[in-house]
Amino acid sequence: MGGQYTRRASGPPVTAPRQADAPDVVVVGAASRDIARDDPRGWRLGGGVSYSALMTARLGLRTGALIGTDAEAADATELRLLRDAGVDVRVVPLDHGPVFDNVERPEGRLQLCHERSDPLPVSALPDGWSDARGWILAPVAAELSDAWASLPRSDATVAVGWQGLLRELVPGEVVRHVPPAAHPIVRRADLVGLSRDDVARDVSLAALYSALRPGSLLAVTQGDQGGIVADGAHGQPLHLRHYPAVRSHEPVDPTGAGDVFLAALAAARIEPRLVGGRIGQGFDLLLAASAASLVLEGPGLLGVPDRAAVQRRMAEGMAAARTRD
Secondary structure: OOOOOOOOOOOOOOOOOOOOOOOOEEEEEEOEEEEOOOOOOOEEEEOHHHHHHHHHHHOOOOEEEEEEEOHHHOOOHHHHHHHHOOOEEEEEEOOOOOEEEEEEEOOEEEEEEEEOOOOOOHHHOOOOHHHOOEEEEOOOOOOOOHHHHHOOOOOOEEEEEHHHHOEEOOOOOEOEEOOOOOOHHHHHOOEEEEEHHHOOOOOOHHHHHOOOOOOOEEEEEOHHHOEEEEEOOOOOOOEEEEEOOOOOOOOOOOOOHHHHHHHHHHHHHHOHHHHOOOOOOOHHHHHHHHHHHHHOOOOHHHHOOOHHHHHHHHHHHHHHHHHHO
């Protein structure tokens, strides 16, 4: 699809009918405390659940977020940021929540584990939320058990951030990657996202896709190189598409780009009217790449853009694509 954009996305989506009390999208995971030496607390709130919930809410989806936190993060100012954006935040107290130190290096990120996470119990899901038509399961430290795979209704669109299931965490040590393997949460997903840096270079796309349910979509991000999306049937050649990155103006913080990309891509699949229904023309990927380029331009969750900013960046992306063509 690279460079084949012709028009910008349409206006605000019209919310589809839903069960009473059910959000459009439910986002689940533990919020991490990411070491930040320029923050008076010494950390910022992060994790896929935080970035994803804020992104879907700012794109106009009615969002419910079930967020596990340790005691120190339970009243974090970032949670107010989510609530101000319209997210229905439900905090699940954890004795131990994930704490990471992300060290950015020219050769790539080095992630240190300071603390692991307790599991997030399925019993914490609020009444009525299981009727949501969209889900983002966003583990950051393997805190979601297999049981979470059975909670979404059968016709719900489910996105999974795979990287949070591929980490070996030992407090005080560098985070190591776990080889990808079949997992009930991944098998339930309609959309799975991860960075190419989250798996060994000798792991092929076909091997990655074999862990997914046939027909689901795998999105592998590659930073400023864009990324690849794959779908197909097991044992058959995969259908592969490359999407170009959308240029960031002044990047300051790479944290959360993959989470925002997946959340925006999921939002377009849950509510296709976000992109005028033009999923087949790649506008869902343009939306996601544009959102990801914007989040780099602010520190932490402050970089998560609103829909108007994403639409402007989409227009820039389309103009750049026409220039390449």
